[in-house]
Amino acid sequence: MTKTVPQPHCDVRPQTRPLLRPDLSPARDRLIRLLRLKWVNGTVLHYWFLDGPAPQKEAVRKAFKEWKDLGIGLVFTEVADRSESEVRIAFDQADGSWSYVGRDVLSISANEPTMNFGWDLTDDYGRTTALHEIGHTLGMPHEHQNPFAGIVWDEPKVYAYFTGAPNHWTPEQTLHNVLRKIDVSEVEGSPWDPDSVMEYWFPAGLITEPARFKTGLKPPGGLSDADKEWVRRFFPTLEPTVPVLLPFQSVPLSLSPAGQADFSIQPQASRTYEIATFGTSDTVLVLFEEIDGELRFVAGDDDSGEDRNSRVSAKLFQGRNYVVRVRLYWAGESGQTAVMYW
Known part of the structure; x- marks a missing residue:
């Protein structure tokens, strides 16, 4: 992108903050904060347009496709019914x-x-904006707020710049979107990527350190190599088949933090079943039903930071296929957890 005029920027919405027990170990606390907003891999995200001109909608569709074409396990599906959507997209120019x-x-x-x-x-700038906002929906923060970036700001100039056109931000918005550093517990310790699609365009004079960005920071636009590596690591390509989970048989899970295990459930009788993890661990467990070739959400549970295990209760029907996905945050001292249904 070669524009030199002031740019409009993303005003990302504040994240929810987990109320975790103060007696959690630092490692457990950090892993929960790092992973809690990430989707279970294999999730189908249904998106719906509230309104908007056809060319703008098509630009968003292309951005979803560009993320998906990286070979990730997430699926993006446009739906015509608002009630079926998790992601609802508006085009309010104000x-x-x-x-x-x-x-x-x-x-x-x-x-x-x-x-x-x-x-x-x-x-070009709009195309990058579409990729950027979808990046947030995938769980990515603003790159310049990486606490390991080492950015030193000329804060009065930053506030003055974002107060003006075209952003017209309040000081609180500028602090939230630019000057605030993400807590180190919520990032992986990865180096700053100034080429990231999650990075802003900054004019000269706002950054004093690193010195090479005193003249401005102008990402090339589009997905960087680091963006692609991140999303492929968190949402790798799914295996074409998954093992069948049999009733009343506990299956050990040896997972690293952010690791995931997937199983097929093929009930032999129509009734209400319980599906749960076991062991000292923090997990998110999600149950899907295959409907017309697509996995649809049935139920889910997240036990992170609590003295219990993830567990869902759902009526399953004979002859239908279900998939349960378990993503690990933390596995305790033993490093072991297990899953079973009955």
Whole structure:
């Protein structure tokens, strides 16, 4: 991108903050905060357009496709019915561009958007904006807020710049989106990537360190190599088949943090079943039903930071196929957990 005029920027929505017990170990606390907003791999995210011109909608479709074409395990499906969507996209030109982050979209009322685009998406800057907002929905934060970036700001100039056109931000918005450093417990310790699609365009004079960015920071636009590596690591390509989980048989799971295990459930009788993890661990467990070739959410549970295990109760029907996915946050001192249904 070669524009030198002031740019409109994403005003990402604040993330929810978990109320974790103060007696959790530092390692357990950090892993929960790091992973809690990430989707279970294999999730089908259904998106719905509230309104908007056809060219803008098509730009968003292409951005979803660009993320998907990296070979990731997440699936993006456009739906015609608002009630079927997790991601609801508006084009309110008076509200800027923004998104909620990761699984926070699930807490938003079905009558409200979870993402908005406030400017044209058909040029290079707009294309990058579409990729950027989808990146937030995948769970990615703003890259310049990485606490390991080492950025030193000329804060009065930063506030003055974002107060002016075209952003017209309050000081609180500028602090939230630019100057605030993400807590070290919520990042992986990865180095700063100034080429990331999650990075802002900054004019000269706002950054004093590193010295090479005193003249401005102008990411090339599009997905960087590090962006691609991140999303492929968190959402790798799914295996074409998964093992069958048999009733009343506990299956040990030897997973690293962020690791995931997937199983097929093929009930032999129609009744209510319990599906649960066991062991000293923090997990998110999600049950899907295969309907017309697509996995649809049935139930889920997240036990992170609590003295219990993830567990769902659901009526399953003979002759139908279900998939249960378990993603690990933390596995205790033993490093072991297990899953079973009955």
